[in-house]
Amino acid sequence: MEETGAALRRAHAHATEWLDSLATRPVPPRAAVDDVVAALGTDLPAGPTPAADVVDLLAAACDPGLTAMPSGRFYGMVIGGSHPAALAADWLTSAWDQNSALRTVTPAHTAVEDVASAWLLDLLGLPPASAVGFVTGATTANFTALAAARGEVLRRVGWDVRRDGLAGAPRVRVLVGAERHESVDLALSYLGLGVPEVVPADDQGRIRTDALAAALDAGSHSDGPPPIVLLQAGNVHSGAFDPFTDAVDVAHRHGAWVHVDGAFGLFAAASPTYRHLVAGYEAADSWATDAHKTLNVPYDCGLAIVADPVPLRAAMGMHGDYLIQSDAGDPFDKVPELSRRGRAFPVWAVLRSLGREGVVDLVDGFCRHAAAFADGLRALDGVEVLHEVVFTQVCASFGSDERTQDVVRRVLEDGTAWMSGSRWHDRAVLRISVSSWATTDADVRTSLDALARAASA
Incomplete structure (x- = not known):
């Protein structure tokens, strides 16, 4: 513990110095990759180095190459600075070092995840029985929710993708707005669903409901699986929101699964002033967002939310004889990872600190x-x-x-x-x-x- 304590004291000192510098330091980095490499050194030492010395070297070498992303003057990407309560909880998360996969093995994290999930669903006005998976970010949240969508629409036409794979499966139609975020296409690629059908958007980047209805009418066929329709809460350029009430209604009339990509925009639902932007989105089937954006927890933390937990658990769940699994369901049933960090700790902390x-x-x-x-x-x-x-x-x-x-x-x-x-x-x-x-x-x-x-x- 003596070496651990020394290293943690040095890390605390460097972290405090970094945070103190954010008010005045230039936001862009002052050093390039090669400069940091030179400062770190490229030869692996033959023998051990005290942990505190390693921390000192890392901090000194990296400081000039750090971008002040937690600064109040960073607007380059949708990146939230770490809220104090979330940052402190994240330090505890590393110290506790819980693999938060199983309810019985890590009851502390499971309890925190259950509470934080209920708070999030309440704040966002989403169905209270929805499953919430804590994943790495919105890309993985989209992947996770769309995996549930893929399995469910194929199940409805008698195809078990978990058992039989995609080879020979009926084609799944996926329709997206012309101005969706590229991470949606990436998630679809991961899932083997290919390039989506693009529906025109208006001048603000919102999907056109009339064009969506026409596309669904033109491509519908009785013997194929229901389509998947992707909508957007927060255009990455304009901040615009798709017209959820009409778009969800049109999609559901065609039997579609509706997924909402809301990496930063989903939290408009928490504000009485901006809730109108997401009116009708609660009728969708799944949603994705980032807690490390609007909610300001440290990287990395995304949220995959699915109204019906059954398709999500069918897509993500697994069994291992060595695992101590719970009849109540386990956290890893809702996410792609088996081993995973305790991401709910900082989410709970920022929600408890801020309050509604x-x-x-x-x-x-x-x-x-x-x-x-x-x-x-x-x-x-x-x-x-x-x-x-x-x-x-x-x-x-x-x-x-x-x-x-x-x-x-x-x-x-x-x-x-x-x-x-x-x-x-x-x-x-x-x-x-x-x-x-x-x-x-x-x-x-x-x-x-x-x-x-x-x-x-």
Whole structure:
């Protein structure tokens, strides 16, 4: 324990120093990969090194290569900074080192997971009997929920994909909006479902319900499995939400399984001000989101939610004679992994710390900051905000593609904030994603000042 204690004290000191630096340090890293490699050294030592010395070396070598993602001025991707309660709980998670697969073997984590799951379903307004799987992120959450969907739609036409695989199986139709996130296509590829059928979207990136109905009508056949329809809560560029009430109704009338990809947008449901954005989404069959985005727990944590637990357990469950399994069901029945980290600990901690009102304030604060960014951008010469700012995303053009790309480059060189470039509707854009509890009004003003400097250069 003496060596463990020394190493943990050094890690605590370095972690505290890192967190203290976030208010003032440049957001982009100051070192490249080769610089960090050189500082670490490439020769594996012949003998042992004290654990505390290893921690010191790791911290010193890596510090210049760290991006200040937990800073209140990081808007480059939808990344939430770690909330204090969640970060502290995550440290305990590592110290406790529980393989949280089995209810009987790890009752502490299972209890926390059960409580946190019930709280999440309540906050999100989803069916209380839904199964919640704690996975690595939204990509795996989409994969997990769509595995349940694949198994169920094939079961309805008499095909057992778990037993017989996909070779020779009836083709499963999957329909997606034109502006879905690419991770959805990745999950479908993992599942052997191939490239989905694309349904046109409107100018905000929302799936067109009339086009969805036409596509379902045109492709329906009585002897095939029901289709799977993927909808979106939060477009990665515009923040727009699909029209769930009408889209879910159309899909269900065609017998489809409806899945909602809500990596960051699902938590709009927790806010009375923004709940209208997800109206009708509770009638879907499954949902996916990230806790390490809007909820601000440390990486990595995603949530796969399925209204009917039976198809999920059929897709993910397993049996091993050496496993001490529970008749009540085990956590690993709902996720792809057998060995897994205790991800529910930090989720429970942030929910317990914030409470219902705190989660509302978190979501509303992100949206308020996004609106402030949009207003500040519109006040700059030659800047166009390219969509309705309805949630936490803002995309803007500074005129030509060349000028927009130049502004993005100058902002990153300035170092005050991180805002990334992208392409949307065949235009270069500056994209701002607000998703950190640490972002303040002052951070927004400081970041807008940096944008003004970059735009005037």
